[in-house]
Each structure stands twice: as structure tokens, then as C-alpha cells.
Amino acid sequence: MDAELFPRGRTEIAPGAVHVPDWLDAARQRRLLDACRTWARPPAGLRTVRTPGGGTMTARQVCLGRHWYPYGYARTAVDGDGAPVKPFPDWLGELGRSAVTDALGPAEATEPYDIALINFYDADARMGMHRDSDEKSDAPVVSLSLGDTCVFRFGNTGSRARPYTDVELRSGDLFVFGGASRQAYHGVPRVHAGTAPPELGLTGRLNVTLRVSGFGTG
Template sequence: MASSPDRDGLFPRSRSVIGPGAVHVPGWLTVEQQTELVRACRDWGRGPVPFRHTKAGAYFMSVQTLCLGWHWQPYRYTRTAGDVNGRRVAPFPEWLAELGRRALAEAYGDPAAAEDYRPDTALVNFYDEHATMGMHQDKDERTADPVVSLSVGDTCVFRFGNTERRGRPWTDVELASGDLFVFGGPSRFAYHGVPRVRPGTADPATGLSRGRLNLTLRVTGLTD
């Protein structure tokens, strides 16, 4: 795929391998695909379980989150949102799973391996200009299948670290609207976070003029 312009439109951005199994593909989503995701997120946000600030320990997260397929709370997944309204979350759509398989094939250059990727949940995070995400591991799933991350809206600084600790070494990557980031294999349980969002960098053509939407597709390994 051709390189895409950076957030100022001055220089091309090339795909890069951030770590073993961690790949950044700039501008993978077309504007049309981003617009479709924005519309879908707004529809999901109407319920049955809307966006909410998740409580993690004694504090509420600054990002707003909704879930598809399975409802995530820190350290567990459930089918119903006991911390919100008790309703069952919206189902995980097959078209989003197919998008995840195409994303994995693009990132790893292995369409055959991507055919077996069966994500069954998505966490949709909305970042306003003040929202951040602390360094953490995605380890509430019972499998080590890759995480597929899609970005729409404002550019963010995505901090991708190591598997041993929250501190250094880490690499800061700018994720702009339309970018794809996949991490699996030896990097599947790397600590990562979002220390800041860059307000005013969203493309209004996507239908999202402010803030950032991030969709992360995962395989829980759970059954009913």
C-alpha cells in the first residue's frame, strides 16, 4: 500500500515494524471506510449499552468506551453490562470481523494465516482532547491472538512499550485517522498507552470533526 501523508500533509508516512509482531500501517482505511465506522459507532452508542466512562479501581477512565460482542470491565468479560444498565451488549458484526482479517493480512503480509482470525469482541474508545490512556497490557483475553487497532479522527501519540514493565523502553508512534496498528506474537502482551491526543487534526470528511475513535478487535477465547 502506498505511503500516506502525515498530519500536516507534508511528508509521506511509511509502514513500520515497531517490534516483533507489532506493525503500523499508515492510512490503511479509506475516507469512506472511516466514515462508515463513524456512523456505526454513533449507532452503537445509542445502545443497548451506550458509551460510558469505565471505573478502574477507585477512578473513572477519561476515555469513553463501548463494547461489542462481550462487555469489558477491568479483568473480565461478560455478555451483559452489569456496571452500566444490565443489558446485553450489541453483537459483534461479521463485517467488522472480516475487516479485521483484511487488516491482519495487510499488516503481516500473510492472507492465509489471517483467514483463521476470528475476533469476537471490540472495544470502541472515544478520546476527547483531554483523554489519555495509561500504560497497560491487554491480557483479559484467554488467547494470544493479535489485537487489531483502527484509528479515526484526531491524531494521537501511541506509546508502545515492552512486555516486562510499564516503563522504558518504549516507542512513541503517531496514529492518525485511517491508521492501522496490529500487535501479536512476541509483542501481544506489550504495555501500551496514549499519553496525549492532538486536537484539531481530525479530517471532517470522515464525519468526526473532533476527538478520536479507536476500535480494537480481539479474540476472547470465551464461550457462553
């Protein structure tokens, strides 16, 4: 949007949870999108995630560094084609540390990022309220948005119910949550189809989520 009635600025949604609009400029968005398209190809590419109860997630996913499946991590795509997970690149880790520094300050960016979960949302995809609790580290989670605008629902640490805050995340936006908000429930109840920047060339939404596993090198 070229002109904002109320310009978007950095907002602390909850203690340790910060939204930074337009953090990725157009060039960095294109670079990240190109990388995501490469990572999404087989082997260990984009897949549909199936839950233990037999359901499926509507957002499709590809992982870097370690493969997430409900509810753990593996070195191979155990619920996909079984191939070794793609490596987590150093430049993506540096991007994560820079994001934490800009959102929360340098004191919070002390651990190296080593896992990425990349979710693709088409117009009908959603993500239910959940916590990112399968890591051993409590380092902040970094969330980067590309493509269509979504409603990101950020809740509390006690339950999936209210209180929660709905935040509009657009292409290029950064959301970081750590500290007291690291185990907060969050989800995506809606994607606004057709709102991606035309010059990006993306139909749908990509969410690149960076985490510190805490698993060491073993």
C-alpha cells in the same frame, strides 16, 4: 496532510507489531464512524469505565460481542445499564482478519474476531500503559484510528517503563500487535485536538480495537 516531507510507510515497531498508515480510506472511515455512532447509543452504549480503586478512565467506551470491565468480560453491561451487550457484526470480523493479513501476513489471520472495544477520546482524555491480557486467545490485536491524531506509546512486555516507542496515529491508520508483542504494554499519553479530517465530521478520537476472545460460544 497533502504533502509529506517523509512519506509515511508500513513500519514494524517491534517483532509482531506493525503500523500501517492510511489503511482505511475516507469512505471506510465514514462507514466505521457511522457504525460507532449507532453502537454508542443506549442500551449498553457509551459509558465511563470505573476502576476497582474508585478512579475513572478519561476515555469513554462501548463494547461489542462481550462487555469488558476491569478486569474481565461479561454478556451484559455489568458496570453500566446492565443491558445485553450489542452483537459483534460479521463485517467487522472480516475487517479484522483483513487487517491482520495486510499487516502480518495470512498465516496470522486464522481465528475469527468476536470482540470490539471502542474508546472515545476527547481533547483531555488519556490512556495509561496497560496490557490487553483478559482474553484467552493470543491472536493479534487490531487497532483502527478515527478522528484526531494521537501519540500511541508502544512499550515492552516486562513493565510499563522504558523502552517504548511513540507512534503518531492518524485517522485511518492501522496498528496490529501479536506474536512476541501481544502482551506488550501500550497507552495513549496525548491526543492532538482539532486534527481530525474535516470531512469526517468527528470532534475527538475513536479507537476501534478488535480482539479474539478465545472463550468459545458459551
